[in-house]
Amino acid sequence: MDDRQWMVTCGLAAVFASAFLYLPVVGGFTTFMVLVVAQGIYLGWQPVPTNQARLGGLVFAAMLAMGILFLGFLFRDDGPGNLWGLVALFGTAAGWPAMWIAREVRKHRDKKAD
Numbered sequence: 001m002d003d004r005q006w007m008v009t010c011g012l013a014a015v016f017a018s019a020f021l022y023l024p025v026v027g028g029f030t031t032f033m034v035l036v037v038a039q040g041i042y043l044g045w046q047p048v049p050t051n052q053a054r055l056g057g058l059v060f061a062a063m064l065a066m067g068i069l070f071l072g073f074l075f076r077d078d079g080p081g082n083l084w085g086l087v088a089l090f091g092t093a094a095g096w097p098a099m100w101i102a103r104e105v106r107k108h109r110d111k112k113a114d
Helices: 003-019 029-045 050-075 084-113
Strands: none
Touching: 003 029, 003 050, 003 084, 029 050, 029 084, 050 084
């Protein structure tokens, strides 16, 4: 996978997770956090080189913040609220470790298979 494809994949994963922060019935902070961790595990499990994994983490964090901001304007009349940046920080703090742990588990699993 080249860098552009990987950046789009990570960005769409972040926007998908941030949309659930504002959905009326199935959304909310808990659903958002579960999806951020699930997306982090999915992205961390992908067989990409280390430099692409780092790039994906940065794109994931940036698109998570921008997704929360812009989707807040789309889904709410009064905008994303005052704490959108804090919610993006919580999402990043949960998504990055999930990516790293999934990547480490994959590396150890691949070493055992050899």
